[in-house]
Amino acid sequence: MTWRERGTMDTYYNPADLANFSGDGIGALSPDLWDKFMGYYGAVFEDGALTAREKSLIALGVAAAVQCPYCIDAYTNALLSQGCDEAQIAEVFHVTNAIRGGAALAHGVQALNIIKSQEF
Numbered sequence: 633m634t635w636r637e638r639g640t641m642d643t644y645y646n647p648a649d650l651a652n653f654s655g656d657g658i659g660a661l662s663p664d665l666w667d668k669f670m671g672y673y674g675a676v677f678e679d680g681a682l683t684a685r686e687k688s689l690i691a692l693g694v695a696a697a698v699q700c701p702y703c704i705d706a707y708t709n710a711l712l713s714q715g716c717d718e719a720q721i722a723e724v725f726h727v728t729n730a731i732r733g734g735a736a737l738a739h740g741v742q743a744l745n746i747i748k749s750q751e752f
């Protein structure tokens with residue numbers, strides 16, 4: 633049954649589906665690749681040059697930029713459990729917005745170049 637057929641959600645995103653990001657969920661489709669990915673994923677988020685908390689802050693910003701509601705859910709909860717407060721989490725979204733907005737403006741240079749090439 634598809635999510636549309638269920639008729640119980642206003643959007644595709646269902647927080648309960650986050651539990652399917654697991655070896656028994658999506659990983660069951662290709663267990664060997666799942667294990668390799670999870671090994672890598674786990675290693676990436678260990679303390680290194682950056683702390684696990686700093687990496688989670690970055691991950692939340694990336695999740696906002698790529699608009700992944702599951703990642704936003706997971707990393708917001710992770711950051712709360714790592715001691716981040718509301719102000720820190722909110723600032724992540726403002727930094728993400730500044731970069732995405734700046735990137736949109738930077739792409740305006742392409743339009744500016746076209747406009748300038750049409751001037752007589």
